[in-house]
Amino acid sequence: MNNPVTNVIRINLEKAKEVALKWEQASGSELSAYCLEILKEIGCTDTELPDNLQTREQQLNFITGFASFAFGEVQNVQSFN
Template sequence: MTNPVKTVIQVNLEMALEVAHELELAPSTQLGAYCLEILREIGCAGSELPLNLQTRDQQLNFITGFASYAFGEVQSV
């Protein structure tokens, strides 16, 4: 039996893209530090970036993805 109520997260892509645009010009050290801060906030321990967050593009994608959910709105439907 499926639950008739499920939670839907609507992302705010516009706000997330604004964050990504602002960070495109940021130095790599700032991007890496921001990624580590996000990882700590979601409960990941460690002081080094994982292998899948080594490049600038990977870091920007991670930050943009996180921002899209951080600026999202959870609704019950």
């Protein structure tokens, strides 16, 4: 029996860093609004940020993490061998 193919996401750190640097200059209200936009994009219907996205640092980490995922590319695990 063959092993099933497993995919991984390899992030693009350079693009994620560019996004992070851009948003570090943003106001608190801009950060909150963008986090809500990301949440809406992934299917959340809340109109307020959850408890774990209340601080500027949490919001920047969330935005950077989302950018890392969004700019990532799916690759076959076997290609890393």
